[in-house]
Amino acid sequence: MRIRSKISLHLGLFVLVVTSTIFILNYFIVRHSLTKNAHLELAKIEQNMHRAAETLLRTAIKNYLRGITEINITFIGVQYSAYKKGKITERQAKDRIQEYFNQQSIGSSGYMVAVEEKNERLYLELHPFLPRQECTETEGCRAWVSTRNGYTEYDWKNPSDNTFRKKAAYVQEFPAWNWVVGASSYRNE
Numbered sequence: 001m002r003i004r005s006k007i008s009l010h011l012g013l014f015v016l017v018v019t020s021t022i023f024i025l026n027y028f029i030v031r032h033s034l035t036k037n038a039h040l041e042l043a044k045i046e047q048n049m050h051r052a053a054e055t056l057l058r059t060a061i062k063n064y065l066r067g068i069t070e071i072n073i074t075f076i077g078v079q080y081s082a083y084k085k086g087k088i089t090e091r092q093a094k095d096r097i098q099e100y101f102n103q104q105s106i107g108s109s110g111y112m113v114a115v116e117e118k119n120e121r122l123y124l125e126l127h128p129f130l131p132r133q134e135c136t137e138t139e140g141c142r143a144w145v146s147t148r149n150g151y152t153e154y155d156w157k158n159p160s161d162n163t164f165r166k167k168a169a170y171v172q173e174f175p176a177w178n179w180v181v182g183a184s185s186y187r188n189e
Helices: 003-084 090-102 139-147
Strands: 111-118 121-126 150-156 165-174 179-186
Touching (some): 003 090, 003 179, 090 121, 121 179, 139 150
16 A cells, blocks of 8 residues: 555544544533533423412412302301391391301311401401400411401411411401401412
8 A cells, every 4th residue: 555545544544533533522512511401491491380380279279269258258248237137136147157157168177267356456256266266466367457358378277286387368358347257278278
């Protein structure tokens, strides 16, 4: 073989090795970069999907609790009207409302409540476990009264529970008795 052919062959092999090496290195670098970008993009998509699901869930909870509250406000109005017309006493009207509320369950531990403001104090006027108990210092009663009309979340512990959990409520005012009435349940239910 001639020297020129040998040089051309060696140069060709050298170019082939260098080109192959560059191609292999680029492949691994690009692959790593693409994989990293794909993971970041998937993480963003997952976060957005989680936020969207959380928003939909919160909206569904809010609408469910609002529907229950609005129906019960109507029932309270009927009882209040009967009381104002002299057909029943105020205590009878409130007892009927409590009895009606006690028949309802929201989730496995949710219920209807009426919080009353009297002399700068808060009371659970209607409650399945603690009727007419003062609740001024509880986060739940303060959240209801500060919200007055709308959706709220707060930490709460039923008497039978050991720990506080996030509670969701939809509340609405019933001004005739200075009540804030609402449907509530633990969010995870």
